[in-house]
Amino acid sequence: MELKGDFKDDIRFALGNILLNNNMYKLAKDIYIEYLYEEEKDQTIIPELLFNIGFCFYKSNDYENALSFL
Known part of the structure; x- marks a missing residue:
């Protein structure tokens, strides 16, 4: 089974949000960053x-990196 590209991206962003909402900041950050550097992504998000x-960086007490994304 093959998923449409935008569906796969939506799932990754949603998974990142689920992890974020469950205080799993490192995992959420990793998924978000992976998605950020994809060539094709939904520009509106x-x-x-x-x-x-x-x-995620902020909640992990990594304030320097947090500032570079906020």
């Missing part, structure tokens, strides 16, 4: 994606 990455 970039601001939220960047904020979420920064928030």
Whole structure:
């Protein structure tokens, strides 16, 4: 079974959100960053994606990296 490209991306972003909402910041950050550097992505969620990455760094007490994404 093959998934449409945008469905796969939506699932990854949703998975990142689920992990974030369950305080699993490192895993969420890793998924968000992987999605951020994909060539094809939904451009409309970039601001939220960047904020979420920064928030994950912040909650992990990595303030320097948090500032670079917020």
